[in-house]
Amino acid sequence: MESKGPAIMETEPETAAERAVSVSSATKPTEVKGAAPEKAVGPRGVSGARLAAVLPFVILLPLFVALGWAKAERSNSGLMANGEHVMFDYDQHSYLNMGRLMREQEFRKVVPRHRMPGYSFLMCWLDFPSDRYEVDPTGKDPRGVSEGYFARAKAFNLFLGAVSLIVLYAVCRRFLPVMESHLVTWGFGGLVAVIRAPYVQPELIFYVLFLIGVVLLWQLLARPRWWMAPAAGVVLAAAYILKSSVIPLIAAFLACAALLAVGQLWKALQRRQGTNGGDGAGHESLSASGWATLGRALIVPLVFGAILFPYFRNTARMHGSPFWDVHSKHYMWMDGDEQKRFWRDAGISNAGFVPPEGHEVPSAMPYFRSHSVGEMAARLDQGCKDVVIKVKARYRGAYTVIKKWCLPALLVLGIVFWRRAWHSLRTQPVVWLFLAGLFVGYGVLYAWYQAIGAGPRLILALFLPALFFATVAIHRLTEGKTLTFRGRTLSLRHAINAVALAVISIQSVLLLTGDYWTVEGGR
Numbered sequence: 001m002e003s004k005g006p007a008i009m010e011t012e013p014e015t016a017a018e019r020a021v022s023v024s025s026a027t028k029p030t031e032v033k034g035a036a037p038e039k040a041v042g043p044r045g046v047s048g049a050r051l052a053a054v055l056p057f058v059i060l061l062p063l064f065v066a067l068g069w070a071k072a073e074r075s076n077s078g079l080m081a082n083g084e085h086v087m088f089d090y091d092q093h094s095y096l097n098m099g100r101l102m103r104e105q106e107f108r109k110v111v112p113r114h115r116m117p118g119y120s121f122l123m124c125w126l127d128f129p130s131d132r133y134e135v136d137p138t139g140k141d142p143r144g145v146s147e148g149y150f151a152r153a154k155a156f157n158l159f160l161g162a163v164s165l166i167v168l169y170a171v172c173r174r175f176l177p178v179m180e181s182h183l184v185t186w187g188f189g190g191l192v193a194v195i196r197a198p199y200v201q202p203e204l205i206f207y208v209l210f211l212i213g214v215v216l217l218w219q220l221l222a223r224p225r226w227w228m229a230p231a232a233g234v235v236l237a238a239a240y241i242l243k244s245s246v247i248p249l250i251a252a253f254l255a256c257a258a259l260l261a262v263g264q265l266w267k268a269l270q271r272r273q274g275t276n277g278g279d280g281a282g283h284e285s286l287s288a289s290g291w292a293t294l295g296r297a298l299i300v301p302l303v304f305g306a307i308l309f310p311y312f313r314n315t316a317r318m319h320g321s322p323f324w325d326v327h328s329k330h331y332m333w334m335d336g337d338e339q340k341r342f343w344r345d346a347g348i349s350n351a352g353f354v355p356p357e358g359h360e361v362p363s364a365m366p367y368f369r370s371h372s373v374g375e376m377a378a379r380l381d382q383g384c385k386d387v388v389i390k391v392k393a394r395y396r397g398a399y400t401v402i403k404k405w406c407l408p409a410l411l412v413l414g415i416v417f418w419r420r421a422w423h424s425l426r427t428q429p430v431v432w433l434f435l436a437g438l439f440v441g442y443g444v445l446y447a448w449y450q451a452i453g454a455g456p457r458l459i460l461a462l463f464l465p466a467l468f469f470a471t472v473a474i475h476r477l478t479e480g481k482t483l484t485f486r487g488r489t490l491s492l493r494h495a496i497n498a499v500a501l502a503v504i505s506i507q508s509v510l511l512l513t514g515d516y517w518t519v520e521g522g523r
Helices: 048-075 092-104 118-124 147-172 178-196 203-222 228-240 247-273 283-307 309-319 337-346 364-370 373-394 396-416 418-427 429-452 459-478 492-512
Strands: 482-485 488-491
Touching: 048 147, 048 178, 092 118, 092 147, 118 147, 147 178, 147 203, 147 459, 178 203, 178 396, 178 459, 178 492, 203 228, 203 247, 203 283, 203 429, 203 459, 228 247, 228 283, 247 283, 247 429, 283 309, 337 429, 373 396, 373 429, 373 459, 396 418, 396 459, 396 492, 418 429, 418 459, 429 459, 459 492, 482 492, 488 492
Parallel strands: none
Antiparallel strands: 482 488
């Protein structure tokens, strides 16, 4: 069944339980792209919809930048208690110093494969000769990064954060009305981005690119267009050069696309043979759809690989595999942070690495030989607990929004409007398999990494997709529904948006009046 815009949920006839939430024929839902939007006239003839879209940015974007800079000055400047400059914490110095080396060596510097080069490349343009730090030729002073360079990098990261929020809103507007788009944008901006923006790290821009990549892959499975495939390849390549963790996402998409194509080709074969109640008609269209699904799916890794070919070629020369990554090859198979530090200091990420005598290099096969299934299950269980503890400690507002608003709302609405939910599950099982695999797969992966002391920055990559898809699902489940109370009619969508706005606003205020000034956002 077709609908007027991209969505997870489709519309099915109501049950008696659903009719308890009445549908008013006089009240039309706010439409998304593909349908005529509601219009209202505001001051000086400006449409109310345009004013509603722009006004939150006029108010909140300067506040976002001001708060981020205030936190950067208070928490990410000067010396730490141990006497070291704060730039040496949270990997900031590593990115800045690598950017400096790129410029000094005229971009012939080969970046070690324990950290991706994309963010350092952005930083390198902020290292000005006028205030460049005087490098100690003896190597006793490892700093190499001036205060001016560090300050510009912090300001630039805040700028990237502001631009990312605007881009995020534009993406949301393709699938959601204005209000819901702002809820996603400022739910992320006020509970996660404002904490991370003051630190010179790639995570903030990566989170938004990761979501865009996920959305494009989702649409390639749900409502595909040919242009989405190369666009997904480009976006995922940009995300990969910042953080290498998009490879499992591409693999999951290819598996789901293959499953979808096989299903389409199988149905085409059944129709051609006139079996399973078919009359033989329409098999050409289904067959073409199956091959088109495969074609679009293959374009994604082809574009992705073509853009990153120089990087993959150099990686293969250095380590024997184009996709070699020290985190997935070695770090994730270690038993603790102490073991990770030992191998990191030994130079395990360097090309041509020779392990110390008497030590076996940690990797998948030695790990499986030396650990039982019970030990691996215990590691996952403890990892899940650690993830929850760390997220609650540093990102309590984001945790509350997902656990105490999004999940209960989806559960209740899914039960009340179960026909809509069931219709979507029945007609698009591969899409739901992809989304379930996204959250379960990455959740398990990040829980596994907790054994080596990984912070919450990894699992936070799932917050934005969780908030986005929960909002899309809630919107589609309630679209067109109204509440009738004492003879008065209220849009169910507006009522739910009001609750969501209250939850996000309260959590944002609690953050700014409490944890914001003490939480280590670089972790």
